[in-house]
Amino acid sequence: xxxxxxxxxxxxxxxxxxxxxxxxxxxxxxxxxxxxxxxxxxxxxxxxxxxxxxxxxxxxxxxxxxxxxxxxxxxxxxxxxxxxxxxxxxxxxxxxxxxxxxxxxxxxxxxxxxxxxxxxxxxxxxxxxxxxxxxxxxxxxxxxxxxxxxxxxxxxxxxxxxxxxxxxxxxxxxxxxxxxxxxxxxxxxxxxxxxxxxxxxxxxxxxxxxxxxxxxxxxxxxxxxxxxxxxxxxxxxxxxxxxxxxxxxxxxxxxxxxxxxxxxxxxxxxxxxxxxxxxxxxxxxxxxxxxxxxxxxxxxxxxxxxxxxxxxxxxxxxxxxxxxxxxxxxxxxxxxxxxxxxxxxxxxxxxxxxxxxxxxxxxxxxxxxxxxxxxxxxxxxxxxxxxxxxxxxxxxxxxxxxxxxxxxxxxxxxxxxxxxx
Numbered sequence: 001x002x003x004x005x006x007x008x009x010x011x012x013x014x015x016x017x018x019x020x021x022x023x024x025x026x027x028x029x030x031x032x033x034x035x036x037x038x039x040x041x042x043x044x045x046x047x048x049x050x051x052x053x054x055x056x057x058x059x060x061x062x063x064x065x066x067x068x069x070x071x072x073x074x075x076x077x078x079x080x081x082x083x084x085x086x087x088x089x090x091x092x093x094x095x096x097x098x099x100x101x102x103x104x105x106x107x108x109x110x111x112x113x114x115x116x117x118x119x120x121x122x123x124x125x126x127x128x129x130x131x132x133x134x135x136x137x138x139x140x141x142x143x144x145x146x147x148x149x150x151x152x153x154x155x156x157x158x159x160x161x162x163x164x165x166x167x168x169x170x171x172x173x174x175x176x177x178x179x180x181x182x183x184x185x186x187x188x189x190x191x192x193x194x195x196x197x198x199x200x201x202x203x204x205x206x207x208x209x210x211x212x213x214x215x216x217x218x219x220x221x222x223x224x225x226x227x228x229x230x231x232x233x234x235x236x237x238x239x240x241x242x243x244x245x246x247x248x249x250x251x252x253x254x255x256x257x258x259x260x261x262x263x264x265x266x267x268x269x270x271x272x273x274x275x276x277x278x279x280x281x282x283x284x285x286x287x288x289x290x291x292x293x294x295x296x297x298x299x300x301x302x303x304x305x306x307x308x309x310x311x312x313x314x315x316x317x318x319x320x321x322x323x324x325x326x327x328x329x330x331x332x333x334x335x336x337x338x339x340x341x342x343x344x345x346x347x348x349x350x351x352x353x354x355x356x357x358x359x360x361x362x363x364x365x366x367x368x369x370x371x372x373x374x375x376x377x378x379x380x381x382x383x384x385x386x387x388x389x390x391x392x393x394x395x396x397x398x399x400x401x402x403x404x405x406x407x408x409x410x411x412x413x414x415x416x417x418x419x420x421x
Contacts, residue, residue: 025049026373026399027062031069032381036351036366038344040383046073048373051398055369068406071393072381074347075365076125076150076374078354079328080262081220081241081317084119084152085132087111088278088322095322097282112138116149118326121403123392125374126151126355126364128317130185130220130241131158148402151374153358155185155220159208161199166207173211183358184212186221186237189228192244192269192296193289196224202231209237218359220262226250233259239357241317243307244300251303251310260357261312264319265300266334269293275323304339315357316350329389336386343383373399377406 355365380388
């Protein structure tokens with residue numbers, strides 16, 4: 001607990017420090033910028049005022065300057081599916097679940113702050129978290145820069161086959177939206193560890209997605225198999241999560257309907273398998289479940305490749321659980337090396353395409369005037385070497401710098417050292 005306490009204290013101290021003196025004009029000098037839309041800018045500067053990028057100008061000067069000419073600059077990354085409140089228990093090292101001893105709200109908060117900090121420091125400036133009530137508090141505190149963490153969108157809770165009749169599901173969705181849900185999470189099928197068969201009826205799915213759409217909310221549907229995915233696409237749902245066993249028929253239907261695909265088929269499965277001792281024996285994390293995970297790796301990768309070939313609207317989500325939180329970037333490496341995705345396409349997927357899927361395409365996900373100043377940099381160019389995503393050296397969210405391990409800029413008139421915050 002002492003380590004977490006120190007982390008939380010550091011987080012609280014860092015946020016005001018980052019917020020101070022940053023209404024001045026900030027100039028980020030860059031040798032290479034990946035703009036998030038597939039373009040590359042060379043030898044220029046990003047000018048930031050407040051929380052916004054105001055212009056791209058190679059001749060810019062400002063009161064604070066960051067020299068990022070030797071690294072690769074790009075928009076802050078976006079994870080469209082991460083369970084930011086999940087964690088391994090400190091005492092046992094195992095997944096915290098309803099089988100674990102109860103936690104105090106203070107303990108839950110410490111784990112949440114720890115995850116938020118680690119995710120932000122790794123380069124993710126926006127995270128979509130499906131299904132935890134405590135998310136709303138983190139959403140507010142990170143938005144106000146009270147603690148360092150990514151921008152949060154949350155569903156607060158989830159719709160399942162046990163939520164009720166179609167009428168009851170509609171009421172459930174209305175209540176979630178009234179309580180502040182940014183989107184609606186739906187479990188249309190079983191877990192991959194149970195085979196992924198459809199669990200909700202078509203009518204239940206239609207009720208959830210229809211009500212959410214009527215209220216101006218997006219829907220993310222957990223659908224491992226083709227049956228649940230097809231029903232969800234036909235119901236007008238926004239995004240299919242996982243989709244481990246999607247058929248060509250379903251993929252073609254997704255293209256026709258403009259449905260997004262959040263292929264959580266690489267890091268998620270590897271993480272479970274690599275951390276098996278931390279999960280085994282909890283709920284459906286049993287030996288049969290792990291056999292399904294092993295079988296799911298080649299199947300899911302094949303689905304991913306076919307989806308790319310058909311040009312399904314791909315976004316970047318990991319379904320990050322403990323062991324993967326704070327290193328979601330590994331999914332990019334799997335997608336490029338195992339899935340054959342073009343590295344630049346992978347970068348646009350983790351930036352502008354994911355922003356578009358969340359209805360935030362005019363706010364985040366690109367380096368351009370008028371966009372939020374969510375800017376990161378990696379040592380090395382991921383378009384050339386995708387493993388460069390493991391080496392984040394600079395993180396700015398909303399115009400505030402939270403990570404900077406670059407050498408200080410030499411003092412000159414109108415500038416201050418880059419490390420001074």
